[in-house]
Amino acid sequence: MSAAADLCRRSLCGVLRRSSRLYCTDQSSRVKIFDRNLKRKQRDRAAWLMSSKDSLLDAVAENLLDRLEDCKKTFPTALCMGGSLEAIMRLSHGRGGIEKLIMMDTSHDMVKLCKQAEQNLPNKNVETSFIVADEEFLPVKESSLDLVITSLGLHWTNDLPGAMIQSRLALKPDGLFLAAILGGETLKELRIACTVAQMEREGGISPRLSPLAQVRDAGNLLTRAGFTLPGVDVDEYTVRYNSALDLIEHLRTMGETNALLQRSKILKRETALATAAVYESMFAAEDGTIPATFQVIYMTGWKEHPSQPRAKTRGSATVSFQDLQKQFGGGT
Numbered sequence: 001m002s003a004a005a006d007l008c009r010r011s012l013c014g015v016l017r018r019s020s021r022l023y024c025t026d027q028s029s030r031v032k033i034f035d036r037n038l039k040r041k042q043r044d045r046a047a048w049l050m051s052s053k054d055s056l057l058d059a060v061a062e063n064l065l066d067r068l069e070d071c072k073k074t075f076p077t078a079l080c081m082g083g084s085l086e087a088i089m090r091l092s093h094g095r096g097g098i099e100k101l102i103m104m105d106t107s108h109d110m111v112k113l114c115k116q117a118e119q120n121l122p123n124k125n126v127e128t129s130f131i132v133a134d135e136e137f138l139p140v141k142e143s144s145l146d147l148v149i150t151s152l153g154l155h156w157t158n159d160l161p162g163a164m165i166q167s168r169l170a171l172k173p174d175g176l177f178l179a180a181i182l183g184g185e186t187l188k189e190l191r192i193a194c195t196v197a198q199m200e201r202e203g204g205i206s207p208r209l210s211p212l213a214q215v216r217d218a219g220n221l222l223t224r225a226g227f228t229l230p231g232v233d234v235d236e237y238t239v240r241y242n243s244a245l246d247l248i249e250h251l252r253t254m255g256e257t258n259a260l261l262q263r264s265k266i267l268k269r270e271t272a273l274a275t276a277a278v279y280e281s282m283f284a285a286e287d288g289t290i291p292a293t294f295q296v297i298y299m300t301g302w303k304e305h306p307s308q309p310r311a312k313t314r315g316s317a318t319v320s321f322q323d324l325q326k327q328f329g330g331g332t
Contacts, residue, residue, distance in 0.1 A: 032158050032261055033211070036106070036134070039156050039259040043107035046255035050113065054087070054254065056239055060296050061087035061151045063235065064180045067300060068096035068147075075147035075176060079104060082135050082153025083180075085114045093126060096147060100127045108132050110255075135163050140170040148177050152296070155181040155212055156259060164225035164301075174305035177227060182256075183234060183295035184214045189283045190247065190275075190292065196282075197274035210260060218297050227301025228308055235296050240289040244276035247292050 061084050068075070074097025080088045081104040089103060105111050111130045118128055133139045135150070136157050148167040157163045167177050191209050213221070215234050222230035241247045251257050284290050302308060 034156055034158055034259045035261050035263075036136070036156075036158065036259075039255075040106045042252075042257055042259060043105065043255040044109040046253055047107060047109035047113040049253040050086070054084070056237055056294060057084040057087045057152065057254065058091065059237060060084065060180050061091050063296075064088075064149065064151050064178055064298060065092055065095050067178055067298070071096065071176065073174070074098075076100060077145050078102065078147035078149060079140065079145050079170065081105070081133075081138075081148070081150050082156075083151040084153075085110060086117050088149060088151050089114055089118065089128070090121065093121070098126055098147070100129070102129050102131065104131045104133050104135075106132065106134050107255075136166075138163075138166045138170055140166075142169050143172045145170050146172055146175050148175070149179070151180045152182060152254075152256075154179055155210070160213070161221055161224050164221060164227075168226050168301070168303055171303040173303055174307065175303045177222075177299070177301040177303075179299045181218075181297050181299070182212050183297040184212045185236065185293060185295035186212055188293050189279060189290070190244070193244070193275050193279035193282065196278045197271055201268065201271045201274050209258065213297065215295075215297055218299050222299055222301040225301070226304075228304050229300075229302045231300035233298050235298070237294045237296065238291050239294065240285070240291055242289060244279045244290060247290070 065088070076097060076099045078092075078096070078098045078100070079102045080092075085103050085105055089101065092098060092101065103111065103114050105114075111132050115130050131139065135154060136159060148171060154160055154163055164177070164179075171177065187209060194209065215232065218232040219230055222232070239250070241250065248257075279290055
């Protein structure tokens, strides 16, 4: 029996679904933008390339986990899926009152990496389990989790609203959904350089970088998924590299390289060299380094619960704005 099958078979404190029923629609009926099998292979490769802590992944995970400290309640059972799993596991101890942490990824090698990293963590008060599964088809029982957290993982799903709906269904009432995804301004310098180089060398452009959600869409995604008290904010991180090749290598290490179904499978050598040259000529600093922008959208949503504050119904006000203006604004 394979190691992946053995991992999937482990007991997960009663939160795994035994039913074959899926929350979302049949996969064949949904629009497919990304090659999920390729993305799994890219994350397998990323697990082997990771040799040290990544400051960008750590910064995003730290910022995401900080939101748990703003909550008065605790989250005993948490699911962390996709993205920077190892950073979340390493930095989450002591936050949110997490007692049981389920680490989930489509990549068996990434799950294996996290399992090995857990052995070096000093805190043994958190019961950690590991499963290999897809964010688009959560193998989790409804109303079984207190927290769902994902750091830089969901932007590669074909059905982002569907994945968020599944997350809401998996949460207990008053459960919390925390997510960080890459926004549309990410790698804007590389997008410009690629476009200019392709137009110059090939006379046209083909998709080289993933389409990403815009900040204005994030709130709508939370509302569409049925979350209450939605919250959205955004940060931009600028990372400097010695060359465009160093940037590409970092993206490989993060598992963030192109996984579009309609991608061009061949990148001409002269186009690649032209992209690097354009990047340097347009964006290089005086010291020769080049910047890369990573826009991160943070999303917070809660599963509905009677204890949560609600907006008053329309027309229920007992004081008019005219009265308030007369009292505080000096109107007549």
